[in-house]
Amino acid sequence: MEKSIFVGSIFFSCFILLQLPGSIAAPTDGFTAQDFTFDIQKPYDKSVDQRYTFINDVHTMWVFSNDKPHTPSSNTKPRTEMRFRAKGGDYTSGVWQFEGDMYVPSGSTGVAAMQVMGGANGVSAALQIRVYDGVLKEYGSSPATSFGPANIYDRWIHLNVIHDADNKHIQIYLDGKLSFDASNPGTGSHYFKCGVYTQNNSSQRMESRWRNIKIWKRN
Secondary structure, X not given: OOEEEEOOOOOOOOOOOOOOOOOOOOOOOOEEEOOEEEEEEOOOOOOXXXXXXXXXXXXXEEEEOOOOOOOOOOOOOXXXXXXXXXXXXXXXXXXXXXXXXXXXXXXXXXXXXXXXXXXXXXXXXXXXXXXEOXXXXXXXXXXXXXXXXXXXXXXXXXXXEEEEOOOOEEEEEEOOEEEEEXXXXXXXXXXXXXXXXXXXXXXXXXXXXXXXXXXXXXX
């Protein structure tokens, strides 16, 4: 069962900055920050505080490979995830962006750390960013593609995921650098998730930490 633990509007001030010649545009340029809420999806037989903490502005989520799914009727693998809802609900059109700092401790493998939901051809997610032995892999386009540094473990990485729902396109920035850019077959209603969702060949314990999370929409 999903359990809502945080509801409220988060407001961000946007400033227009004059770019100097040769300066590089930020991934959020041309976007407006959106108010949002989130629910925690976790093993249905566990309380939220058994799989999630929010301390010093850091969201920490963990799950075990032998945990229950998030609902008694689900056939999916174990997860502890933040499921986001932008003001006005899930989106079917437009260009949307998820931003946040991600930290994956060493040893967590075979896990999806971030998702854009609303896939095609019987797949629930338009995008999954998975971690395998410290390497990021994009699942959503075909074939699955590795991207980013050789080892992302044990350090904060700034992540921007831009999803163009109209043109079915995904861009992923790591620490401000475009690291993945491809078409995407996602369709239907979309929303963002982050945390830990068990995949094939997973470790027994999986964890990810998040801070400075924002959701944006292109103007």
